[in-house]
Amino acid sequence: MQLSNEEEDYNLSLSKFESMLKTNKVLFFDSEEFEEIILHYLDMGKSALAKKALKLALEQHPRSSGLKLVQVEMLIYDDKLEMAEKLLNELYAIEPTNEEIYIQKANICSKRDQHEKAVEMLKIALKYTDDYADVYNLMGMEYLFMDNLELAKDSFIKCLEEDFEDQSALYNVVYCFEFLDQNQEAIAYLNKYINKNPYSEIAWHQLGRLFYGVKEYESAIHAFEYATLIDEEFLGAFMEKAKALERLKKYEEAIESYNRTLELDDATSYALLRIGKCYERLGNKVLALKYYNKTVHEDPLLDKGWIAITDFYVRQKNFQKALFFVNKALAIDNQNKLYWKRFAAINKQMNFFEEAEFGYRKAVEFGDYQLDTWLFWVDILQFLGEFESAIQTLLQASEYFPEENEVEYRLAGLYFMLSDNIKAKFHLSNALRLNYDNYILLEDLFPVVWEKKMVRNYIDKHKKQ
Template sequence: MNQDFPFLNDDPEELKELLQQFENLKSGQSHSFLDEDSFELIIDYYDEHDELPNAMQAAEMAIEQFPYSSTLLLKKANLLIESKKYQEAMALLEKASILDSTDINLYILQTDVYLAMNMHEKAAAILEEQINAFEGQDKTELLLELADVYDDCEEFEKVFDCLKLTLEYDPNNEEALHKICFWTEFTGRNEESIRLHTNIINEHPYNHLAWFNLGTAYQGLKLYEKAIDAYNYALVIDEKFEYAYRNIGDAYIRLRKYSEAIEILKKHLEIAKPEDVIYEAIGHCYERQRKYTQARYYYRKASHLSPSDDKLYYKIGVAYMTESNWENAIKSIMSAIKINKNCAEYLIALGQCYLELDKNKEGLIHLLAAVRLRPTSVNTWQEFIRGLYISGYYDEAIIQLDAAFEKLGHKPALSYYRAAVMFAQGKTKEGILQLENSLQHSPKHVKKLIELDPTLLQHPAVLELIARYKRTTRKKGKEKE
């Protein structure tokens, strides 16, 4: 309210006096005169303080005194809309339109009524008919209102079209610039956004939001270098434009330029409030650089800001696992599981840690729990059976392989695992037949066998069979050429 009537910031006593005069008028204690502007102030005060009955009473008394005031009729109509009395509101709006058809609030309120009544097409039609009748800020406001109506109608392409039209008319409108950034990504109309914002920049080269939107459009097309250039121009204009730092960081990560990403994200931390996502992104960059101590440091900083984010504790645990620090990895992964008990990925990691510590029973318990959580996942079965193999439970591994095949059907990795288990059981002939069958169906998955147990390559028959299929595959490849 004080933005509409700034003088009230300087003299709050004036409003106090007006409200007292109104109370006196209501009770019949005073015959003092309140002018139209005073009634408007009183109505707005009660409306903004959610005192709807007082606001409505003030509006009715004002209209009784000033029956030909379109502004007062619009204010009462707005109160009726808030009270969900849509038919009464529309009748007042029609009366107001006869008195003054040049007030854009008339059309915005009509739009509000139609939207409230789920008559979206009529709401859009009202604005579409009136836009060309207005100029300047009024035209811009109606265009933005129309964009919101299209959003309510779920006509998302029209939202983009409307915002584009708004910016062609009013290139520096911040609301439109902010909104079109989202809708460009949502609709995927990056090429149009590039043309639009390039035109804006040609006319208004110091429009930092236009440079930023140009960057996001390039980023949407995976043109990361061009995106970074655009964001940097935005930062030249506004060096504290924090979203530009974030997006540059993301672009560098996509380009796998982790040092550059770390540098720009740390600059973001200097100018903006610390955020968990920024710390997490820096941690990710350090992890990619194999600097696990620094990675954990930033993951921890992220977890301090977001202590209920289980993924952060898991990432700390994975960083420990990469350094074979199994005990600390277990502590971190357990913290993740306390927050989210139903994540098979966490249970698998925990099981792997226990297996590495030769605590096979604990490891298998967690791997089995992962299978129960995700019984249709090949990876969970693969890890569980790998655990049984490592632990020497070959008979149980065969039983679980049968269960997995029954649940999932034929899966190449598990077929190779069956061959490995047969070799471990001393069933060499069956193992060779199983391996040959696996090679016939999916030769490229033989790496699963080698990953499970590299020592199998020391078996002459296994080595000869794999070599033969590799020769056959190469020969077929040359024949196709």
Template sequence: MALESNEKPNQPIDKFESMLKTDDVYFFDADDFEDIIHHYLNNGRIALAKKAIKIGLRQHPVSVELKLLEVEVLVFENQLDLAEHYLDALQVLDGNNEEIYIQRANIYSKKDNHEAAVALLQKALNLSENSFDIHSLLGMEYLFMDDFKLAKESFMYCVAFDQQDYSSLYNVIYCFELLEDYDGAIRYLNDYLNKNPYCEMAWHQLGKLYFAKAKYPEALTSFDFAIISDDTFIGAYFEKGKVLERMGKYNEAIENYEATIQMEDPTSHAYLRIGKCHEQLGNDELAKYHYYHTVHEDPMLDKGWLAFTDFYFRRKNYDKALSYINKALNIDGENPNYWNKCAQINEALGKFDYADFAYKQSVELGNYDLTTWLGWAHVAKCNHDLPGALHILAQGEEFYPESAEIKYKIAGFQLETNDLINARISLIDALHLSFGKLQLFYDEFPQYAEMAWVRNIVTEVERKL
């Protein structure tokens, strides 16, 4: 039997959940069902939302709003054809309902037809009195289309409508960054903060922008205001620590990193930064202590293992460095940075075969840095494989066709193989690319520095430059 609402809890959600635990059936207004369903959808409880939709439509079979919520769930579950079928029927009943166009736009968006989604959202915009949510959806569609200018304008509208819409505010700054208009982002945030001076998120974003532009005093001030606005804002303490670290104020940086650890469970990133600061201060034991905690907190954080490895590498303790990079490789053998560091360590140990293998692995996994090609070629030379070294440099040249470093090294190796014609061509090309880097050639191949043949080429090119 149906019970009156005053016989059970007054709150619709409590009342609904109470009903589910019994065999009783309670009656709800359609508006109550909408509130219940929205509550479950917002909290990701899809099964309960579907149950509420089913019972709601049983009690209110002609409710367009409940049927639209059913469509929303179908779209979420990718039952797009069925959702479109329901929308066709709803459009006959209520052709001017903007939510129908919004759900059709969601379907097109899921099908990667973002232009059609935008067109439908524009129609919804013409029908809607409250267009705030539609502008937010438009902004997302423009992002999918890489139209960052229109996306930015849509999200700006949302922020103008609701100053507390931090999600849209973040997206506005994101669009500025994608447009590489950092000064515009700074101006926008400063204008926003003139109206909302205690918005910690805006201060935080402003500080990050100043940091990116190397305006460290301004960044520091911004993070200080973020902390004043919310003294539990961990992200502001962490970013402030990064600024202080960049400014060489390592003890102050450590204080801010430690503040994040005291306020919340320690993070590997905080331990890592503290370790880096202690290393800069010459506190080797404290640096090692924090690097240990870095990898203990997150064994998958490559920067932690690399910090430990670099710590010993810089101190020429190559055996210890090798043991740590091998631990890293045991955890993640697909990390090109690990293999690159492994190659450098083996090279320093004179284990050129291992170094050659490690460089090869690093490149195959996607590390195409200039230093990688140069280092690998040097290892091949140490293995008495000059043809292999030249082949490696030829591959590197495909990625860095304007690299004087590669050209000078090619010229040197060609001289060592007595390929004078190609050596002359390579040396002339290198000199044209960067005459100022000639010393690199002399440093690596001093046996040719006083060679008349080389001197003549250098003089000839210098005269023409």
């Protein structure tokens, strides 16, 4: 590939400067060359070299406003805002129509969290600049800092009107639309944008994402395909296309698209997992299992991989194998609530009730506060005859579910079992108030209690009220 004259000159300047540093000979550069060299080192994160270049530059060009503005930029970068401001005021006295002065003043205001003032500075910069796109982009970022998404969106749109190839502005426009929950408006905007710039793979990809978000999966696939036609190595577009194909139950095509991502880059556990899911839905259990195993091999810390294998064997009713894999998962991460819940459910299926009770207890201990987890745990405690523990667990659950009839019916049943009729009637009254028809739970879970005439009379009495 041939370099342009500008690129050749830039590379020569850089080589010349670095050669000078090695030989300690002082060579002459014009001020623009120095600016490019300094900004290059800043972009590379080599601030020491940038400062050395600036020192030499100002020695050779002490009156260059361009270099002084670069000096301001470096002072701001180093959080030396007072020094930067003082230098800007000196420059303003000489060049009051230099837009870069106002841009740097805006940067200082932004650093001080004075975002409204920063916008005012940028509005002045607009009067003097030829690079409207850059200023509108900066304004958009200030509005984002102020959480004014509407004005941010408008600024990024204006930026794109000036430079429709500004990819960061395009991403930011879509972000604003999505944050404002304006997905349909975003789709309309991107369609207009694509009419002007049909070869923007980023626009097609973002359009596909938006269609996916509103569940228009066919349109999403169409957009992702355009993105991959423009850029045949657009990994993200292949991944998103595969997800949309899955939604349409086109599992073979989804596998093909996921496989394309594996060709483009190192295997990702997500792609391997999704391929496994697709094969399972196609009824190919052998390949499904193969890819689930690849998933956990690729990323042993990905809980979804271990859960996929465990659930696979549960669906086959092969509980021994399911237990084997959930135990392997727990050996890697014994604080994962999802693993403990499955450990409990599998042991329950195998009639290992003490192990199941332990599993549900650990699941709650590590943050699983879902209602079904509490209820499964309590029902096993009841089965094991640990009524007091079951009550304490239900009282704990009631803090998360204060108006849940299933908790109240169980508390009533357990208190009746312990002959604490006052507390039993209190909770039974709550349960009947919350859901009268669910009194059948007492018959199912506490047949001994249900046989008591007093209990049935209390329920009938409540109905008459």
